Amino acid sequence: MKQFAFLGAFCLALTGAGAQESAPVAEVPKVFRATAEKVNDLVHTKLDARFDYQKSHLLGKAWITLRPHFYPTDSLRLDAKGMDVRQVAIVRGGQNKPLKYTNTGMELLITLDKTYSRTEPYTIYIDYTAKPDELKVEGSAAITDAKGLYFVNPRGEEPGKPTQIWTQGETEATSVWVPTIDKPNQKTTNEILMTVPAKYVTLSNGLLIKQTKNADGTRTDHWKMDLPHAPYLFFMGVGDFAVVKDSWRGKEVSYYVEKEYASVARGIFGHTPEMMTFFSRLLGVDYPWSKYAQMTARDYVSGAMENTTATLHQESAQQDARELSDGNDWEGTIAHELFHQWFGDLVTAESWSNLTVNESFANYSEYLWSEYKYGKDAADDHNMSDMQGYLMSGSEKKDLVRHYYRDKEDMFDAVSYNKGGRILHMLRNYLGDSAFFKALNVYLVNNRFKAAEAHNLRLAFEEVSGKDLNWFFNQWYFGAGHPKLDINYSYDEAAKQVRVIVQQKQTGDKLFQLPTTVDIYNGPNKVRHKIWVSNKVDTFTFNAATKPDLVNFDGDKVLLATKTENKTIAEYAHQYKYAGNYTDRREALDAAARRQDDAAAQAILLQGLSDRYEGLRAYTVSRLDLRKDAIKTMAEPQLARLSKSDPKRGVKAAAISKLATYRKAEYAPIFRSAVSDSSYTVAGNALEALVRVDSSAAVAEARRLANTKMKGKLAATVTNVLVQAGDPAAAAMMITNFEKLPLGQAKFEGIKPLTDLLGGLSDATLFRRGVDAVVKFMGEIPAAYRDQTTPFIEGLLGEVQKQQDAAGRKASAQYVQEKLAKKGF
Template identity: 65%
Template sequence: MKKGIISSLLVISALAVFGQEHESSEVPKIYRETPTIVNDLVHTKLDARFDYDKSWLYGKAWITLKPHFYTTDSLVLDAKGMEIKNVSLSNDGKLSPLKYSYDGYLLNIRLNKPYKGGETYTVYIDYTAKPNELKVKGSAAITDAKGLYFINPKGEEKNKPTQIWTQGETEATSVWCPTIDKPGQKTTQEILMTVPAKYVTLSNGKLASQKKNNDGTRTDHWKMEMPHSPYLFFMGVGDYAVVKDSYKGKEVSYYVEKEFEPVARRIFGNTPEMMAFFGKITGVEYPWVKYSQIVGRDYVSGAMENTTATLHQESAQQDARELVDENRWEDVIAHELFHHWFGDYVTAESWSNLTLNESFADYSETLWNEYKYGKDAGDATSYSAMQGYLSNPDNAQKHLARFYYNDKEDMFDAVSYQKGGRILHMLRNIVGDSAFFKALNNYLTTNKFKAAEAHQLRLAFEEVTGRDLNWFFNQWYFGAGHPKLNIEYKYDDSKGVVNVFVQQTQEGDAFRLPIAVDVYESGKKNRYKVELNSKADTFSFPFKKHPDLVNVDAEKILLCEKIDNKSLEQYVYQYKNAGNYLDRREAIEFCAKKQDDAAAQALLLQALKDPYEGLRTFTLGKLDMKKSTVKTAAEKAIEDLAKADPKSTVRAKAIDLLGSYANATYADIFKTGIRDSSYAVAGASLESLAEVNNEAAVEAVKQLSAQPAKGQLLGAITSVAAKNGLEEAFPTIAATFGSMPLTQTKFEMLQPLAMLISKMKSPEKVKQGIDLITDFRESIPTAYRAQTDGYINNMVLQGIQNAKQKENTPASLELVEYIKVKRTTPEKKAF
């Protein structure tokens, strides 16, 4: 699962105003042991029919099981919020009623006799699933846990399709299918879905048959012949376009809303290449019979790796102009696909070991970017993930493999994901690429179709490398925190020695950290392998001529915070000679703090031509345009980037900065940019044009309002319309805002949208705008509402209310009362 329906940046934006509420750092005292296995799932057959009016599922399940080892005469199934109609033993088609008790969550069944270990039996259950009537909670990663979702089932929402999809992780499959809802269980499966004939369906495995019924429905029969865990069960139904691809004779398909059929391959088309790449590095070819990806409206997380049938939230669907800038969903596509090795093929045996699923999926994003777009792109992905972990101090209190937590949902955090991915990155560096990927193959082949824990990963690496790696796993998997380093240098030219002092300043014990140190002397690099293992370590390195640079952690692989006490001259040398993405980024960051210095300024100008577009954009964002010397020195370089950089996102950022010159001679660049195929370039150009020729910008908005606009362009249109009170632009802005998924872009539009609403005179349009903002507020998951409600109610809506209060007309005062009512947050219903 790629966690989060909502960008963490959205939350950060709100927190900048209202402050973050941290979870208690106190470690829970309940030990979360791996669930005891009494019965093993063997096969699950489900016949599902859907009631769209009631949002119910009428189900008939045949569940084949066997005692795990000990003889048993009972069975306990997870079955949440169901109406149970019949529980029987099924034997050769004959049903024999069984005694049972049911408390709304657990179905306790008395079997007809004691069954010995390995002896199979089949239980039949006739039931109705009522997911909307179940009271359960989700998490920050999975914001809801009702398992089965009917989206616009009656077709009452004009601009939303009717869909059904399921979300099983963590233990929500048991809302719609009785099962033993634990990740360590494995079962083959078949699902029959009866749906209106106009819809297509998707489930795990292959479509075995389709049968048209006399009542206008169709029954699709899906078969999954290899075992997987119940949380990976999936059903999807809707009016989709199905775009088909292939990989080595296996079907690869993309289920998208019909509007996005022309660009489906531009969104998902790298999937076959990803399958080949992941198969090559793991030594295990994609192990399943097919691979489909489907997009669901109102999805409660980012994406989910249901075996052979990944579900993505609607943010995956991007139009052609959005894809000019980047496919923002590509990392998620890689993440969910890699789960089909790590998570689906070999599954974490308990939620305590979740990182065995999620750290690998997280790290796949680095691996894919490194392979497809180069080492800089891979390193940038890895660095961004590390910052995601470091951004929350509470993360340092949590073990990677965690047996103490308040709720299983708490495991879906930046420790299981991003920290875990960076630990794999360090392990790869320590053992070397060849051993790392061979060990992954060993882990996968040894544990295929089984459940595993962190120690089995360690044993796989030890078997391949011949090395005892307990120290590494104890430190990183069964310990908490990360090193905080302070690095000092002392050069003794008379003795030809440089002493490097590394102090670990974090609380607790020292980390054992094998690293490389590069010493640059007269243009030559000498590499030394050393190991930090104390709270204070000293290393001495010889030289003949005073070194130009000593680069600690030269490969930039450590998960750490650090203070590296280098001079400006050393950072400049590092940028020009060390070469890694982080070497260059660190130098840019240091020079950005010294922009009054000519050498630092020169380095920043050089970095504007960095070969990696991410660092060009980063440097543009670091230029202090309030300093006249910087502004003057950088102008020509910024203009060149604005005109001709091959990357649209770099051009957009340069145009943003060019607008700050308020120089009318650049108006032609901005007017040309407004017509660019990139939303980012067009948006930046419109905002910059407004700085030098507001009348031209207003005219452009009037023309652009009749065309589709998203991303930065939509934000720019809204800003210019708000500044000038262009009420005629509101219908297009409102329609687009209302249809946008929950993203950072939508959050950032709140302020300009509110400014526009404040200036509008039409009471109907003002009310429509207020409704749009409050609908957005209500769509934010409960886990974030305490952080965002205050911002939306007390700043965004309050601002509109104040503006209407000042107008002091009967119509405006009526709107004030309307806003007051809307600012009162209704009680959020739990599922």
């Protein structure tokens, strides 16, 4: 499962860029969340599914083969949420013999026809109707809904929106649409027959083994999965998709996209075969399944989901060619879900408490892929972003392996994802690449087609490395928090010694053991010293004939920690030039950005504008304080250069925005040229810049572009320019664009411009439509984030109400008030 990309952005937007202190933690029930007891084991599940589009029902017939796990049993408990059950029977000699059962609304409690031993498999037949829209269940921050089976525009009532069906099983929602033992420590093979209108295509686990055309205009597709996997990974997808075929070592790789994206499907997903080769080689275990397909879905309740052989992606994955020119924003998610096919699908967390063995690995795969494909700077950029996501999440009191939680859905958070991935990065650094990846191989081989927990992972690392790692796992996996380090450097001229004093300043009694390094630089020459930090205060001394140019703690920059250091700007300049990895350079740029009146700091920023990595060039642009004359003068020629000729569009876009603040007409040709750039971001930023130097030209360009296909930054900017110019169609355009955006970061960022528009809008019909769109979005925000976001958006709507009231539009002001009162989240 990949979370919504915007989950951390809500907090960032509302709290600012500083690290967030631990938020108050709700009372957690003192109930130990044990691994589910296994009384019966799933063996095979066969489902015959037909769909009632008018009622959003599934008409199902299921044959479920089981056997007692160890002890003999005469009863069976199946999860079956919100179903109407017509018959439960035991299958004997090809005949269905009715059994006694109780349907609680959430479970089927079945009395078997006899007592079965663990050597006696048996098959249960169930005839039922699944009614997902009539079931009330709670989702999570990562998975906003848990009704399992979703009908999208089933009656065709929403113009322009496709009709689709898709499922979402994690955590325990497969049992909304097929009776099962809905626990992650169960493994079963399965086959699914779907009868659908013949115009649609289907997707499920495993291989499509048969298609049958029916006389009523439907078609029955028969999918079969021959290898066992957990029930939450079962999948059905139905819709009017284009299917773009690829391959990997003779296995089908396919991309299911809406037809308008067929021409760019390979641009979105085309690295998948290369990823499969890379991960197979890295892990020493070839991709284990019969095929790999990826499907996009409208109204999806999360970012993406790793259903075995059939990953489902949110519609945001569908980017057109111009969006892709900025870089594929979804590529990390594609890697994340593919890696789950090993970590989560082949070997599955035995309980939600141990979610780390699924999600932390998938999170870290994004780093691994980026490192392999785009280089270490890009990977370390991603690492820092994910680390900040954890540090700002207020999760210091949460263990990674968590046996106490309010609800299993709460496990899908910045600890299981971001922090867990950073912990793996530290372990890799400590053990070395050879041992780290060999241990992953041992873990996968020893536990394939089984469920596992963090201790299985520890044992694999210990087996390979020969090291006892209880200290590491107790500290990072079975404990909470992170170190907060204060690091001071000094040089004793008389003793010819460097002194490094490290204080752990986190609250509480917990002290971390941190194997790390101290690098001592004289010019470009580096001497590395390995150390262990383990006390409240540790003092380390190293011989040095002369005062070093730089002493650099955590030389590889892998520690999950906050750090305060007493380095001078001259030392940071040396760090930028000679220490050289992404985080070293980023730390130096941050130090320089805090001291922009200092000539040495200005020199560092000037270097940053020509950094070898595009991410740091763009970051440096963003940190320039052009209110300072020296910075403004120094940066201008560099910004003009980047605006005209930087090969990376992200840098070009950032530079254009910054250059616009000079408000010089001489830069109008740069902006006019860039308005036609293939990148929506570059073009949008250029149009914004053109407004500042030639507003009439900007309006003319906006009117020209309004008749073309636009998305992203360009669409937002064109609309804003036309709104400011008083174009009567612009308000409708802005509202329509907002309505079309899927739930995500772009939609969140569109709230403020939309409410700014609504404040002065006189068209009552458009006004109400815009308010409705904002209120609808508020209701779609994951429940875990509503406490943070709702007051922010309500405040914006409150300003809209005041502006409408002040303009004498009392009915519109009253409409806002009524909508807020009725929002009913």
